[in-house]
Amino acid sequence: xxxxxxxxxxxxAGALLLASCSGPRPGTSDAxxxxxxxxxxxxxxxxxxxxxxxxxxxxxxxxxxxxxYEPSPSDTAKVAHADLVFSxxxxxxxxxxxxxxxxxxxxxxxxxxxAAKLEQFGGTVMKLEEDLGLDVLWLGWAVEGEVADxxxxxxxxxxxxxxxxxxHVYLTDTLGNPTSYIDSTDGxxxxxxxxxPPEAHTHVNWVFTEPGTYELTLxxxxxxxxxxxxxxxxxxxxxxxGGAAHNRAAQDHKTLDGGHADLTLNAQQKSVYVRTxxxxxxxxxxxxxxxxxxxxxxxxxxxxxxxxxxxxxGIAGEDIWVLPQAVIGKHVHGDMDPHAWGDVSNAEAxxxxxxxxxxKADPAGKAFYEHNTxxxxxxxxxxxxxxxxxxxxxxxxxxxxxxxxDAFGYLAKAYGMEVAGFVVPVPSQEPSAxxxxxxxxxxxxxxxxxxxxxxxxxxxxxxxxRVAQDEGVGLCTIYGDSFxxxxxxxxxxxxxxxxxxxxxxxxxxxxx
Numbered sequence: 001x002x003x004x005x006x007x008x009x010x011x012x013a014g015a016l017l018l019a020s021c022s023g024p025r026p027g028t029s030d031a032x033x034x035x036x037x038x039x040x041x042x043x044x045x046x047x048x049x050x051x052x053x054x055x056x057x058x059x060x061x062x063x064x065x066x067x068x069y070e071p072s073p074s075d076t077a078k079v080a081h082a083d084l085v086f087s088x089x090x091x092x093x094x095x096x097x098x099x100x101x102x103x104x105x106x107x108x109x110x111x112x113x114x115a116a117k118l119e120q121f122g123g124t125v126m127k128l129e130e131d132l133g134l135d136v137l138w139l140g141w142a143v144e145g146e147v148a149d150x151x152x153x154x155x156x157x158x159x160x161x162x163x164x165x166x167x168h169v170y171l172t173d174t175l176g177n178p179t180s181y182i183d184s185t186d187g188x189x190x191x192x193x194x195x196x197p198p199e200a201h202t203h204v205n206w207v208f209t210e211p212g213t214y215e216l217t218l219x220x221x222x223x224x225x226x227x228x229x230x231x232x233x234x235x236x237x238x239x240x241x242g243g244a245a246h247n248r249a250a251q252d253h254k255t256l257d258g259g260h261a262d263l264t265l266n267a268q269q270k271s272v273y274v275r276t277x278x279x280x281x282x283x284x285x286x287x288x289x290x291x292x293x294x295x296x297x298x299x300x301x302x303x304x305x306x307x308x309x310x311x312x313x314g315i316a317g318e319d320i321w322v323l324p325q326a327v328i329g330k331h332v333h334g335d336m337d338p339h340a341w342g343d344v345s346n347a348e349a350x351x352x353x354x355x356x357x358x359x360k361a362d363p364a365g366k367a368f369y370e371h372n373t374x375x376x377x378x379x380x381x382x383x384x385x386x387x388x389x390x391x392x393x394x395x396x397x398x399x400x401x402x403x404x405x406d407a408f409g410y411l412a413k414a415y416g417m418e419v420a421g422f423v424v425p426v427p428s429q430e431p432s433a434x435x436x437x438x439x440x441x442x443x444x445x446x447x448x449x450x451x452x453x454x455x456x457x458x459x460x461x462x463x464x465x466r467v468a469q470d471e472g473v474g475l476c477t478i479y480g481d482s483f484x485x486x487x488x489x490x491x492x493x494x495x496x497x498x499x500x501x502x503x504x505x506x507x508x509x510x511x512x
Contacts, residue, residue, distance in 0.1 A: 031055035032362050036082035038093045038101075039066050040482060041341060042114065042350070044489045046086060048376040049354045053365050059097060062483045063456050066093050068173055068330035071100045079104045084361055086354065089113025090125065090338035092481075094330065095153060095197050102151035102225055110361065114353050115340050121356070123349025126413065128337040130260055130406060136300045138260045139323045141169075141194075142201035142275065145232075145268025149224040154232060154267045157193035158182045160217035163239075165210025168313055172205065173329055180312055195223065201262050202332045206323040207313055208296055211242025218272050220265040233270025237263060237289035241296040241321045254287065257295035296321045327405050339480065342410035344384035344494060348377055383491055390498040391415040393507035401501070402443070402451045407480035411497065420446045443471050450474030450504035455484045476504040 032053045037043040043058040050056065057078050060069045066088070079085055085105050087093055092115070105111055118125055130138075143154045161167055161184045169182035181194040181204065196202060208214065216239065220232030240247035240255070261276040264286070272289045300323060306316040313320060340346040355373040359366045391399075392415075400420040401412055412419045421442060443451065450473050468475040477500060479493045487493050499509035 032365060033083045033358065034081055036078045036085045038085075038087040038097055040064075041490055041493075042086050042088060044483075045347065045350050046354055046358075049351060049369055049372050050358055051368065051372050053362065053368060054358065060093075060482065062485070062488075064482055065329060065456055066097070066481050067332065068094055070094065070096050076100055076104050080106060082106070083109055084357060085109060085111045086357070087111070087113050088338055088340075089116040090336050090340075091197060091200050091332055091334040092338035095195065095200070095332055098197065099151060099153065099225075110357060112353070112357050114350050115338055117353065118340055118346060118349050121349040121352040123340060123346040124343070125336050125340055126409065127335060128333055128406070129409060129419075134324070134326060135258075136297065137257055137294060137323055138203075138326050139206055139294060140201045140203045140260070140262040141196070142262035142264040143196045143198055143220075143267060144264055144275075145198065145266040147198040147222050147267055149222070151225045153195040153197055153223050154265065155193050155195045155221045155223055155229075156265050157190060157219050157221070158184070158188050158216060159219045159234070160236075161188060161214065163208075163210075163214030163241075164212035165208055165214075165241075167214065167216065168207040168209075169204050170207070170312075171202070171330055172325055176307075178205075178309055178312075183312060185312075196332060198267065199334050200332050201264075201334070202330065203325045203327055205325045206239075206296070208239065208241045208321045209314060209318075211246040211298070211321065213247045213293075214239040214241065218263075218265060220267055220270070220272075222267055231270070232265060232267040233272070235265075235272025235289045237272060237274065238293045239296060240293045242301070243298045247293070253293035254291060255293050255295050256287075257297060261294070263289075263294075294323075296323055329405070331405065337406075337409050339407045340410055341490070342408055342412075342480075343414035344380055344387060345414065346410060347490060347494075348380050348384075351376055351380065379491065383494055387494055387498040388415055390502050390509060391417065391507065393502055394505045395507070397447070398449055398505040398507075400446050400448050400505075402446065402448055403478060403480070404452070404454050405480070407454075408478070415498075417501070420448065439467050440471055443467070443473055448473060449506055450476045452476050452478040452500075452504070454478060454480050454482075455486075456482050474504045476500050 035046055035054050035056045036059065037046055037056060038059050040058045040062055043056045046054060046056045059071055059075045060066045079101055085101055101111055115125060166184045167182060170178045170180045172178050182192045215236050217234060217236045219234035221229045222232050223229050238253055259276060261274055264275045265272055273286045274289060274292050275284055275286045278285050300321045301319055302322050304310060304314045304316050304318045304320055341350060351373055355369050358369050399417045401408055401417050402420050409419055451468060453475060455477055465475055478497050479487055483493065487496055502509045
């Protein structure tokens with residue numbers, strides 16, 4: 001059985017009709033500018049600068065996840081009416097959001113990816129560091145190479161599979177629901193594919209139903225916004241499943257069985273290869289698919305989950321061999337970490353960029369925007385000092401941050417913390433006894449007083465609560481990509497994060 005990815009094309013087509021009809025502009029009638037943003041965090045920063053001259057709406061709502069949120073027809077209408085559209089960029093947003101913006105923003109309306117030019121406004125961006133230390137290969141899916149058309153995506157399709165069993169490639173959302181991308185049980189066709197923006201990668205689950213050697217052939221196409229497509233080459237990669245006894249045919253390949261790697265389509269070179277990082281040098285290594293064997297060892301053997309949504313994998317309790325997605329939900333990223341606002345100094349750069357773009361769009365409001373910006377930058381400067389002072393109270397040995405996903409690198413670097421890992425190793429199903437023990441062992445080895453859960457991922461917290469209780473450590477909350485009913489703005493979010501980190505890791509929270 002195939003669990004097809006959800007499609008938004010029909011909804012967006014309907015929204016285009018709505019956007020073309022006459023009707024009131026969303027928001028207040030007194031605003032000079034109508035602005036659409038991708039996230040509530042950016043919307044809050046725009047409001048601080050724009051005040052009553054700007055009517056702001058966010059595509060991703062409170063509680064939403066920008067990595068996985070799929071835009072609705074009403075979101076499309078907001079974008080179609082906007083004078084400006086602000087996004088974070090650096091591939092933070094779900095690709096469907098970015099594509100919707102390119103398809104529906106008014107002609108001439110600026111589409112600003114704030115973090116893409118953050119350094120020009122006094123901010124810093126840093127490389128995304130991902131390493132969970134799994135005992136099996138952490139295998140993602142990536143696209144590299146320049147693509148000529150702005151807004152184009154690259155589709156990778158599985159066109160041939162040889163091997164003793166079937167292959168399933170699927171993604172698990174934040175609630176544990178699977179979306180299938182490749183399912184060889186009914187043969188391979190055009191549906192066995194998915195798209196990524198250029199220079200992006202994502203994490204998925206790879207499941208094999210029998211031990212042995214598999215060869216997977218992939219074909220790429222560039223899909224432009226006008227519907228035209230161009231070929232992007234193809235290639236074959238080898239998997240060895242279940243140990244050497246089952247895989248004599250692949251013994252002449254270089255074996256890759258640990259660390260973080262991406263099965264990669266280069267749309268410019270029209271080639272398929274495996275890329276990984278050399279741990280000794282830090283350099284990125286690209287190996288032709290024909291020269292490397294991606295190993296799925298016998299220790300990767302699991303059972304098909306009992307939950308009905310996993311029936312596409314087989315009968316509950318049957319053996320399968322799994323390379324796990326290993327992070328919660330859908331995360332499409334590039335090489336640079338997009339969560340730059342975790343450092344308050346970077347939020348100041350966001351605000352400077354927003355001020356510059358609002359003045360371009362509304363020169364008559366220049367003095368008003370400059371006044372608001374000056375006042376808010378003063379607030380952010382005080383916030384930066386407060387966060388730093390609060391986190392400085394955490395004992396040095398306790399400054400280890402274990403969270404639900406990789407959104408806190410900037411916070412850690414700016415305020416003397418260490419990202420020690422992520423708390424849920426396999427989001428696709430209830431962890432096995434061995435996996436629960438590994439989580440416990442990680443907490444013991446790191447000697448952390450607490451682990452941190454994002455409120456919008458609370459639905460996956462049962463195992464964390466149990467392990468935290470068993471190990472006698474705290475389970476605390478930290479905000480990454482979104483607000484909720486308790487935290488409504490950026491300043492409140494950062495104050496909460498600092499106080500919660502200090503309280504749960506043995507420091508002293510602020511009194512302000």
